[in-house]
Amino acid sequence: MKNHIKNTIILIILLIILYFAYQFYQENNFNDFVRKESDLYTAEFKRDNEVKYSNQRSYRIKTDEYNDAMFSKEINVNKNTPYKVTCMVKTNNVQTEEQKTGIGAQIAISDTTERSIALTGTNEWQKIELIFNSKDREKVEIGFRLGGYLGKAKGEVWFSDITIEEGIAEENTNWNFACFFFKNTNVTINQKEIKLTINSNDISTITDTIHRFETSTQELSNQKMKANCDIYEIETPITSLSYDNEFGYYVAPEDIEKQIKDIINQKDYDHIFAIVRLGDEEHQTDIKINDWIGLGSMDYYGIGFSNIRLPNDSKSYIYKYSRGINQFPEEVFLHEFLHSLERNAEEYGYQILALHDYEKYGYQNEAIYGQKKWYQDYMNKNIKSNDGNLGLPEEIYKLKPAKKSNFDYSYSLDYFKEPENIIEEIRELFNHIINNVRGIVKI
Numbered sequence: 001m002k003n004h005i006k007n008t009i010i011l012i013i014l015l016i017i018l019y020f021a022y023q024f025y026q027e028n029n030f031n032d033f034v035r036k037e038s039d040l041y042t043a044e045f046k047r048d049n050e051v052k053y054s055n056q057r058s059y060r061i062k063t064d065e066y067n068d069a070m071f072s073k074e075i076n077v078n079k080n081t082p083y084k085v086t087c088m089v090k091t092n093n094v095q096t097e098e099q100k101t102g103i104g105a106q107i108a109i110s111d112t113t114e115r116s117i118a119l120t121g122t123n124e125w126q127k128i129e130l131i132f133n134s135k136d137r138e139k140v141e142i143g144f145r146l147g148g149y150l151g152k153a154k155g156e157v158w159f160s161d162i163t164i165e166e167g168i169a170e171e172n173t174n175w176n177f178a179c180f181f182f183k184n185t186n187v188t189i190n191q192k193e194i195k196l197t198i199n200s201n202d203i204s205t206i207t208d209t210i211h212r213f214e215t216s217t218q219e220l221s222n223q224k225m226k227a228n229c230d231i232y233e234i235e236t237p238i239t240s241l242s243y244d245n246e247f248g249y250y251v252a253p254e255d256i257e258k259q260i261k262d263i264i265n266q267k268d269y270d271h272i273f274a275i276v277r278l279g280d281e282e283h284q285t286d287i288k289i290n291d292w293i294g295l296g297s298m299d300y301y302g303i304g305f306s307n308i309r310l311p312n313d314s315k316s317y318i319y320k321y322s323r324g325i326n327q328f329p330e331e332v333f334l335h336e337f338l339h340s341l342e343r344n345a346e347e348y349g350y351q352i353l354a355l356h357d358y359e360k361y362g363y364q365n366e367a368i369y370g371q372k373k374w375y376q377d378y379m380n381k382n383i384k385s386n387d388g389n390l391g392l393p394e395e396i397y398k399l400k401p402a403k404k405s406n407f408d409y410s411y412s413l414d415y416f417k418e419p420e421n422i423i424e425e426i427r428e429l430f431n432h433i434i435n436n437v438r439g440i441v442k443i
Protein backbone atom coordinates (compact mmCIF):
# COMPACT_ATOMS: atom_id res chain seq x y z
CA MET A 1 0.00 0.00 0.00
CA LYS A 2 2.71 2.46 1.10
CA ASN A 3 4.71 1.67 -2.00
CA HIS A 4 1.69 2.29 -4.14
CA ILE A 5 1.24 5.83 -2.75
CA LYS A 6 4.95 6.51 -3.18
CA ASN A 7 4.85 5.40 -6.80
CA THR A 8 1.79 7.56 -7.47
CA ILE A 9 3.52 10.61 -5.97
CA ILE A 10 6.63 9.98 -8.06
CA LEU A 11 4.48 9.59 -11.13
CA ILE A 12 2.66 12.86 -10.43
CA ILE A 13 5.94 14.71 -9.86
CA LEU A 14 7.31 13.25 -13.08
CA LEU A 15 4.22 14.35 -14.99
CA ILE A 16 4.51 17.86 -13.56
CA ILE A 17 8.18 18.02 -14.55
CA LEU A 18 7.32 16.72 -18.01
CA TYR A 19 4.55 19.29 -18.34
CA PHE A 20 6.88 22.18 -17.48
CA ALA A 21 9.63 20.77 -19.66
CA TYR A 22 7.17 20.59 -22.56
CA GLN A 23 5.99 24.15 -21.87
CA PHE A 24 9.62 25.31 -21.78
CA TYR A 25 10.33 23.45 -24.98
CA GLN A 26 7.31 24.98 -26.73
CA GLU A 27 8.21 28.47 -25.62
CA ASN A 28 11.79 28.12 -26.83
CA ASN A 29 11.43 25.83 -29.81
CA PHE A 30 12.52 27.69 -32.94
CA ASN A 31 12.21 24.55 -35.10
CA ASP A 32 14.98 24.49 -37.72
CA PHE A 33 15.64 28.20 -37.42
CA VAL A 34 18.96 29.50 -36.19
CA ARG A 35 18.72 32.52 -33.88
CA LYS A 36 21.19 35.29 -34.63
CA GLU A 37 21.93 38.78 -33.37
CA SER A 38 24.61 41.44 -33.74
CA ASP A 39 24.87 42.02 -29.97
CA LEU A 40 24.86 38.58 -28.42
CA TYR A 41 22.34 37.79 -25.65
CA THR A 42 20.55 41.12 -26.00
CA ALA A 43 17.34 40.05 -27.70
CA GLU A 44 14.72 37.68 -26.30
CA PHE A 45 13.58 34.95 -28.72
CA LYS A 46 10.32 33.27 -27.67
CA ARG A 47 7.37 31.36 -29.08
CA ASP A 48 4.30 33.30 -27.99
CA ASN A 49 1.02 31.55 -27.20
CA GLU A 50 -0.83 34.76 -26.36
CA VAL A 51 -0.08 37.11 -29.23
CA LYS A 52 -0.48 34.86 -32.23
CA TYR A 53 -2.06 34.96 -35.67
CA SER A 54 -3.18 31.34 -36.05
CA ASN A 55 -3.27 28.19 -33.89
CA GLN A 56 0.50 27.96 -33.87
CA ARG A 57 2.53 29.96 -31.39
CA SER A 58 4.01 33.02 -33.08
CA TYR A 59 7.78 33.69 -33.22
CA ARG A 60 8.59 36.71 -31.10
CA ILE A 61 11.77 38.81 -31.00
CA LYS A 62 12.04 41.48 -28.34
CA THR A 63 15.00 43.74 -27.78
CA ASP A 64 15.25 46.77 -25.49
CA GLU A 65 18.64 47.82 -26.89
CA TYR A 66 19.34 48.71 -30.54
CA ASN A 67 20.24 45.42 -32.15
CA ASP A 68 20.02 43.42 -35.35
CA ALA A 69 18.29 40.16 -34.45
CA MET A 70 16.74 37.42 -36.57
CA PHE A 71 15.91 33.76 -36.84
CA SER A 72 16.91 32.27 -40.14
CA LYS A 73 17.08 29.12 -42.20
CA GLU A 74 19.26 28.15 -45.11
CA ILE A 75 17.29 26.65 -47.97
CA ASN A 76 18.21 25.08 -51.29
CA VAL A 77 17.13 26.94 -54.41
CA ASN A 78 17.34 26.33 -58.15
CA LYS A 79 19.47 28.81 -60.06
CA ASN A 80 17.83 31.55 -62.15
CA THR A 81 14.48 31.09 -60.40
CA PRO A 82 12.10 33.57 -58.75
CA TYR A 83 10.98 32.92 -55.18
CA LYS A 84 8.44 34.56 -52.91
CA VAL A 85 8.56 34.32 -49.12
CA THR A 86 5.58 35.68 -47.17
CA CYS A 87 4.62 35.90 -43.52
CA MET A 88 2.28 37.68 -41.16
CA VAL A 89 3.93 40.22 -38.93
CA LYS A 90 2.87 42.40 -35.99
CA THR A 91 5.02 45.04 -34.32
CA ASN A 92 5.05 46.96 -31.06
CA ASN A 93 6.94 50.22 -30.81
CA VAL A 94 9.75 49.37 -33.24
CA GLN A 95 12.28 52.19 -33.39
CA THR A 96 15.33 52.48 -35.59
CA GLU A 97 18.71 53.81 -34.56
CA GLU A 98 19.02 55.88 -37.73
CA GLN A 99 16.24 57.72 -39.58
CA LYS A 100 16.24 55.50 -42.62
CA THR A 101 13.69 53.32 -44.37
CA GLY A 102 14.85 49.76 -44.77
CA ILE A 103 15.43 49.13 -41.07
CA GLY A 104 12.74 47.44 -38.94
CA ALA A 105 10.68 44.24 -38.95
CA GLN A 106 11.33 42.47 -42.25
CA ILE A 107 12.08 39.33 -44.21
CA ALA A 108 15.65 39.44 -45.54
CA ILE A 109 18.29 37.31 -47.21
CA SER A 110 21.18 37.18 -44.80
CA ASP A 111 24.32 39.14 -45.82
CA THR A 112 22.59 40.85 -48.75
CA THR A 113 20.49 43.97 -49.28
CA GLU A 114 17.58 41.80 -50.49
CA ARG A 115 14.60 42.32 -48.22
CA SER A 116 10.87 42.93 -47.89
CA ILE A 117 9.47 46.26 -46.75
CA ALA A 118 10.61 47.08 -43.21
CA LEU A 119 7.94 47.96 -40.62
CA THR A 120 8.50 50.43 -37.79
CA GLY A 121 6.23 51.73 -35.02
CA THR A 122 3.21 49.74 -33.89
CA ASN A 123 1.27 47.71 -36.46
CA GLU A 124 -1.51 45.13 -36.29
CA TRP A 125 -0.99 41.78 -38.08
CA GLN A 126 -0.23 42.29 -41.76
CA LYS A 127 1.27 40.30 -44.60
CA ILE A 128 4.74 41.14 -45.91
CA GLU A 129 6.64 39.49 -48.74
CA LEU A 130 10.16 39.10 -50.07
CA ILE A 131 10.46 38.48 -53.80
CA PHE A 132 13.88 37.57 -55.16
CA ASN A 133 15.63 35.74 -57.96
CA SER A 134 18.17 33.12 -56.90
CA LYS A 135 20.43 34.13 -59.85
CA ASP A 136 23.66 32.10 -59.52
CA ARG A 137 22.93 30.80 -56.01
CA GLU A 138 22.02 27.28 -54.95
CA LYS A 139 21.47 28.17 -51.28
CA VAL A 140 20.08 31.26 -49.61
CA GLU A 141 19.57 32.03 -45.94
CA ILE A 142 16.12 33.51 -45.29
CA GLY A 143 15.88 35.60 -42.12
CA PHE A 144 12.93 37.03 -40.19
CA ARG A 145 14.49 40.09 -38.79
CA LEU A 146 14.25 43.04 -36.41
CA GLY A 147 16.95 45.47 -37.55
CA GLY A 148 18.42 44.99 -40.99
CA TYR A 149 21.39 45.19 -43.32
CA LEU A 150 21.20 48.99 -43.14
CA GLY A 151 21.09 49.41 -39.34
CA LYS A 152 19.76 48.47 -35.93
CA ALA A 153 16.32 48.62 -34.33
CA LYS A 154 14.62 47.93 -31.00
CA GLY A 155 11.11 46.99 -29.92
CA GLU A 156 9.00 43.90 -30.26
CA VAL A 157 7.95 41.87 -33.31
CA TRP A 158 5.90 38.74 -33.93
CA PHE A 159 6.13 36.57 -37.07
CA SER A 160 3.68 33.85 -38.10
CA ASP A 161 2.39 31.77 -41.03
CA ILE A 162 5.60 31.69 -43.05
CA THR A 163 5.29 30.42 -46.64
CA ILE A 164 7.57 30.10 -49.66
CA GLU A 165 6.66 29.68 -53.33
CA GLU A 166 8.71 29.05 -56.43
CA GLY A 167 7.64 30.99 -59.51
CA ILE A 168 8.41 31.03 -63.22
CA ALA A 169 10.72 33.69 -64.69
CA GLU A 170 9.59 35.73 -67.68
CA GLU A 171 11.34 34.88 -70.91
CA ASN A 172 10.63 37.98 -73.00
CA THR A 173 13.09 40.81 -73.65
CA ASN A 174 10.73 43.76 -73.11
CA TRP A 175 11.96 46.00 -70.32
CA ASN A 176 9.63 48.35 -68.48
CA PHE A 177 11.24 51.48 -67.10
CA ALA A 178 9.75 53.82 -64.50
CA CYS A 179 11.26 57.31 -64.90
CA PHE A 180 10.56 59.62 -61.96
CA PHE A 181 11.08 63.35 -62.11
CA PHE A 182 11.54 64.55 -58.54
CA LYS A 183 10.47 68.12 -59.10
CA ASN A 184 11.42 69.34 -55.63
CA THR A 185 14.43 68.76 -53.43
CA ASN A 186 14.20 70.38 -49.97
CA VAL A 187 17.10 69.32 -47.81
CA THR A 188 19.16 70.76 -44.98
CA ILE A 189 22.89 70.19 -45.40
CA ASN A 190 25.36 71.57 -42.86
CA GLN A 191 22.56 73.59 -41.27
CA LYS A 192 21.81 75.22 -44.60
CA GLU A 193 18.35 74.89 -46.11
CA ILE A 194 18.53 74.11 -49.81
CA LYS A 195 15.51 74.20 -52.11
CA LEU A 196 15.87 73.09 -55.72
CA THR A 197 13.34 72.55 -58.47
CA ILE A 198 13.13 70.85 -61.84
CA ASN A 199 11.15 73.16 -64.12
CA SER A 200 8.91 72.34 -67.06
CA ASN A 201 11.69 73.19 -69.52
CA ASP A 202 13.95 70.58 -67.96
CA ILE A 203 11.11 68.07 -68.03
CA SER A 204 10.36 68.55 -71.72
CA THR A 205 14.07 68.33 -72.68
CA ILE A 206 14.59 65.15 -70.68
CA THR A 207 11.33 63.60 -71.85
CA ASP A 208 12.70 63.83 -75.42
CA THR A 209 15.92 62.26 -74.20
CA ILE A 210 14.01 59.38 -72.58
CA HIS A 211 12.28 58.70 -75.90
CA ARG A 212 15.68 58.68 -77.59
CA PHE A 213 16.81 56.17 -74.94
CA GLU A 214 13.90 53.87 -75.87
CA THR A 215 14.92 53.92 -79.54
CA SER A 216 18.67 53.67 -78.84
CA THR A 217 18.49 50.61 -76.58
CA GLN A 218 16.66 48.75 -79.32
CA GLU A 219 18.99 49.92 -82.08
CA LEU A 220 22.28 49.58 -80.21
CA SER A 221 21.40 46.10 -78.94
CA ASN A 222 20.55 45.07 -82.54
CA GLN A 223 16.92 44.43 -81.48
CA LYS A 224 17.96 42.17 -78.60
CA MET A 225 15.79 44.21 -76.21
CA LYS A 226 12.92 46.67 -76.20
CA ALA A 227 12.52 49.50 -73.70
CA ASN A 228 9.22 51.03 -72.67
CA CYS A 229 9.48 54.10 -70.43
CA ASP A 230 6.68 55.47 -68.26
CA ILE A 231 7.26 58.99 -66.98
CA TYR A 232 6.04 60.25 -63.60
CA GLU A 233 6.32 63.75 -62.17
CA ILE A 234 6.61 63.64 -58.37
CA GLU A 235 5.69 66.79 -56.46
CA THR A 236 6.41 65.49 -52.92
CA PRO A 237 9.93 66.77 -52.23
CA ILE A 238 13.02 64.71 -51.60
CA THR A 239 13.84 65.55 -47.97
CA SER A 240 16.76 63.20 -47.27
CA LEU A 241 19.88 62.35 -49.24
CA SER A 242 22.41 59.57 -48.78
CA TYR A 243 26.14 60.15 -48.56
CA ASP A 244 29.06 58.13 -49.78
CA ASN A 245 32.75 58.99 -49.37
CA GLU A 246 33.52 58.25 -52.99
CA PHE A 247 30.53 59.95 -54.67
CA GLY A 248 29.32 62.54 -52.16
CA TYR A 249 25.56 62.99 -51.94
CA TYR A 250 23.12 60.92 -53.95
CA VAL A 251 19.53 59.63 -53.81
CA ALA A 252 19.32 56.08 -52.46
CA PRO A 253 16.13 54.03 -52.93
CA GLU A 254 15.43 54.52 -49.21
CA ASP A 255 15.33 58.31 -49.68
CA ILE A 256 12.37 58.19 -52.06
CA GLU A 257 10.61 54.93 -51.18
CA LYS A 258 7.57 56.83 -49.85
CA GLN A 259 7.09 58.68 -53.14
CA ILE A 260 7.44 55.72 -55.51
CA LYS A 261 6.19 52.61 -53.72
CA ASP A 262 2.52 52.84 -54.76
CA ILE A 263 3.44 53.34 -58.41
CA ILE A 264 5.95 50.49 -58.42
CA ASN A 265 3.46 48.18 -56.69
CA GLN A 266 0.88 48.78 -59.41
CA LYS A 267 3.09 47.75 -62.29
CA ASP A 268 5.87 45.21 -62.74
CA TYR A 269 8.83 47.45 -63.55
CA ASP A 270 12.28 46.18 -64.55
CA HIS A 271 14.29 49.34 -63.94
CA ILE A 272 13.90 52.70 -62.20
CA PHE A 273 15.43 56.06 -63.11
CA ALA A 274 15.30 58.72 -60.39
CA ILE A 275 15.80 62.07 -62.14
CA VAL A 276 16.99 64.64 -59.62
CA ARG A 277 18.47 68.09 -59.27
CA LEU A 278 21.08 68.46 -56.52
CA GLY A 279 22.37 71.93 -57.41
CA ASP A 280 21.73 74.99 -59.56
CA GLU A 281 23.35 78.36 -60.33
CA GLU A 282 22.63 79.58 -56.79
CA HIS A 283 23.58 76.35 -55.02
CA GLN A 284 26.66 75.26 -56.97
CA THR A 285 28.56 73.47 -54.21
CA ASP A 286 26.16 73.35 -51.24
CA ILE A 287 25.39 69.68 -51.90
CA LYS A 288 28.76 68.05 -52.36
CA ILE A 289 28.90 65.87 -55.50
CA ASN A 290 32.11 64.08 -56.38
CA ASP A 291 32.11 64.23 -60.13
CA TRP A 292 29.07 62.17 -61.08
CA ILE A 293 26.14 62.94 -63.36
CA GLY A 294 24.58 59.47 -63.28
CA LEU A 295 24.91 56.85 -60.56
CA GLY A 296 23.90 53.24 -60.98
CA SER A 297 24.26 49.63 -59.84
CA MET A 298 21.78 50.19 -57.00
CA ASP A 299 18.53 48.27 -56.58
CA TYR A 300 15.05 48.87 -55.20
CA TYR A 301 13.73 45.48 -54.00
CA GLY A 302 15.79 43.76 -56.70
CA ILE A 303 14.82 46.22 -59.45
CA GLY A 304 17.75 48.13 -60.98
CA PHE A 305 17.84 51.71 -59.70
CA SER A 306 19.83 54.65 -61.11
CA ASN A 307 20.19 58.36 -60.38
CA ILE A 308 20.12 60.77 -63.31
CA ARG A 309 21.32 64.16 -62.08
CA LEU A 310 20.51 67.40 -63.84
CA PRO A 311 23.54 69.63 -64.31
CA ASN A 312 23.80 72.69 -62.04
CA ASP A 313 24.34 74.85 -65.12
CA SER A 314 21.02 75.36 -66.91
CA LYS A 315 22.83 75.98 -70.21
CA SER A 316 24.47 72.57 -70.23
CA TYR A 317 24.01 70.28 -73.25
CA ILE A 318 24.46 67.03 -71.39
CA TYR A 319 20.83 65.91 -71.91
CA LYS A 320 20.02 68.16 -74.87
CA TYR A 321 20.15 66.98 -78.48
CA SER A 322 21.95 69.49 -80.62
CA ARG A 323 23.42 68.94 -84.08
CA GLY A 324 27.19 69.19 -84.02
CA ILE A 325 27.30 69.48 -80.22
CA ASN A 326 25.59 66.48 -78.63
CA GLN A 327 23.90 63.84 -80.80
CA PHE A 328 23.79 61.20 -78.09
CA PRO A 329 22.10 62.99 -75.14
CA GLU A 330 20.60 59.71 -73.85
CA GLU A 331 24.10 58.48 -72.99
CA VAL A 332 23.80 58.88 -69.19
CA PHE A 333 20.54 56.89 -69.16
CA LEU A 334 22.08 54.12 -71.24
CA HIS A 335 25.30 54.12 -69.23
CA GLU A 336 23.48 53.72 -65.91
CA PHE A 337 21.14 51.05 -67.26
CA LEU A 338 24.18 49.14 -68.56
CA HIS A 339 25.67 49.27 -65.05
CA SER A 340 22.63 47.31 -63.87
CA LEU A 341 23.09 44.75 -66.66
CA GLU A 342 26.79 44.56 -65.79
CA ARG A 343 25.94 43.87 -62.12
CA ASN A 344 23.26 41.38 -63.12
CA ALA A 345 25.65 39.51 -65.43
CA GLU A 346 28.08 39.20 -62.56
CA GLU A 347 25.39 38.00 -60.14
CA TYR A 348 24.25 35.40 -62.65
CA GLY A 349 27.80 34.06 -62.77
CA TYR A 350 28.96 35.35 -66.15
CA GLN A 351 32.51 36.44 -66.79
CA ILE A 352 32.04 40.15 -67.26
CA LEU A 353 33.80 43.10 -68.77
CA ALA A 354 33.83 46.36 -66.78
CA LEU A 355 31.64 49.03 -68.37
CA HIS A 356 34.31 51.66 -67.65
CA ASP A 357 37.11 49.82 -69.49
CA TYR A 358 36.49 51.35 -72.95
CA GLU A 359 40.00 52.83 -73.30
CA LYS A 360 41.64 49.49 -72.53
CA TYR A 361 40.04 48.07 -75.69
CA GLY A 362 40.88 51.04 -77.91
CA TYR A 363 37.59 52.95 -77.72
CA GLN A 364 37.29 56.69 -77.17
CA ASN A 365 35.00 59.22 -75.60
CA GLU A 366 34.09 61.17 -78.74
CA ALA A 367 32.97 64.79 -78.80
CA ILE A 368 29.50 64.46 -80.37
CA TYR A 369 28.67 60.79 -79.74
CA GLY A 370 30.39 60.07 -76.44
CA GLN A 371 31.02 56.34 -76.00
CA LYS A 372 28.23 55.21 -78.33
CA LYS A 373 30.41 52.75 -80.30
CA TRP A 374 31.66 51.15 -77.11
CA TYR A 375 28.09 50.67 -75.80
CA GLN A 376 26.97 49.11 -79.05
CA ASP A 377 29.78 46.56 -79.01
CA TYR A 378 29.36 46.04 -75.25
CA MET A 379 25.65 45.26 -75.71
CA ASN A 380 26.36 42.79 -78.52
CA LYS A 381 29.41 41.03 -77.09
CA ASN A 382 31.39 42.36 -79.99
CA ILE A 383 34.52 43.75 -78.33
CA LYS A 384 37.56 42.13 -79.85
CA SER A 385 40.20 40.76 -77.51
CA ASN A 386 42.81 38.00 -77.44
CA ASP A 387 40.30 35.83 -75.56
CA GLY A 388 37.63 36.19 -78.24
CA ASN A 389 34.70 38.60 -78.27
CA LEU A 390 33.72 40.24 -75.01
CA GLY A 391 30.65 42.06 -73.70
CA LEU A 392 27.24 41.28 -72.28
CA PRO A 393 25.94 37.74 -72.89
CA GLU A 394 22.84 37.66 -75.11
CA GLU A 395 20.79 35.94 -72.35
CA ILE A 396 21.17 39.02 -70.14
CA TYR A 397 18.19 40.67 -71.87
CA LYS A 398 15.92 37.89 -70.63
CA LEU A 399 17.21 38.02 -67.06
CA LYS A 400 14.88 40.60 -65.58
CA PRO A 401 14.11 41.17 -61.90
CA ALA A 402 11.73 38.82 -60.07
CA LYS A 403 8.25 40.32 -59.94
CA LYS A 404 4.69 39.62 -58.83
CA SER A 405 3.55 38.18 -62.19
CA ASN A 406 6.22 35.45 -61.91
CA PHE A 407 3.95 33.86 -59.30
CA ASP A 408 0.71 33.60 -61.29
CA TYR A 409 1.42 29.86 -61.65
CA SER A 410 3.65 29.23 -58.67
CA TYR A 411 3.91 26.22 -56.43
CA SER A 412 4.52 26.14 -52.70
CA LEU A 413 7.54 24.57 -51.06
CA ASP A 414 7.41 23.20 -47.52
CA TYR A 415 10.64 24.61 -46.07
CA PHE A 416 8.72 26.53 -43.42
CA LYS A 417 5.99 24.01 -42.67
CA GLU A 418 5.27 23.68 -38.96
CA PRO A 419 4.55 20.30 -37.31
CA GLU A 420 0.77 19.88 -37.36
CA ASN A 421 0.10 17.14 -34.80
CA ILE A 422 1.66 15.57 -31.72
CA ILE A 423 3.39 12.79 -33.69
CA GLU A 424 5.03 15.24 -36.09
CA GLU A 425 5.92 17.39 -33.14
CA ILE A 426 7.64 14.56 -31.23
CA ARG A 427 9.53 13.55 -34.36
CA GLU A 428 10.64 17.15 -34.85
CA LEU A 429 11.47 17.52 -31.16
CA PHE A 430 14.43 15.18 -31.40
CA ASN A 431 15.71 17.02 -34.48
CA HIS A 432 15.43 20.35 -32.76
CA ILE A 433 17.08 19.49 -29.46
CA ILE A 434 20.35 19.50 -31.39
CA ASN A 435 19.49 22.84 -32.97
CA ASN A 436 18.45 24.49 -29.72
CA VAL A 437 21.60 23.35 -27.99
CA ARG A 438 23.51 25.26 -30.64
CA GLY A 439 22.13 28.45 -29.07
CA ILE A 440 22.32 31.94 -30.48
CA VAL A 441 24.83 32.91 -33.15
CA LYS A 442 26.45 36.29 -33.80
CA ILE A 443 25.55 38.02 -37.07
Ligand SMILES: [Zn+2]
Nearest residue numbers: 335339355356
Ligand atom coordinates in the same frame (compact mmCIF):
# COMPACT_ATOMS: atom_id res chain seq x y z
ZN1 LIG B 1 29.69 54.45 -64.73
